[in-house]
Amino acid sequence: MDINDLRSLTTVLSFAAFIGIAWWAYSRRNSGRFDEASQLPFGPEEAPHPQKHTEDTK
Helix, strand or coil: CHHHHHHHHHHHHHHHHHHHHHHHHCCCHHHHHHHHHHHHHHHHCCCCCCCCCCCCCC
């Protein structure tokens, strides 16, 4: 196996991963979840959670 075989295998695996992700993203099963997520920026704003202030004590 030389470097060109490895490059070809990497290309084929990358293409298969791309097709798998595209299939998952456009499947009807996920459309409801993605439609809900697409409306999140337009929903009511929530108050930010207060962050605890911590100091290093020596």
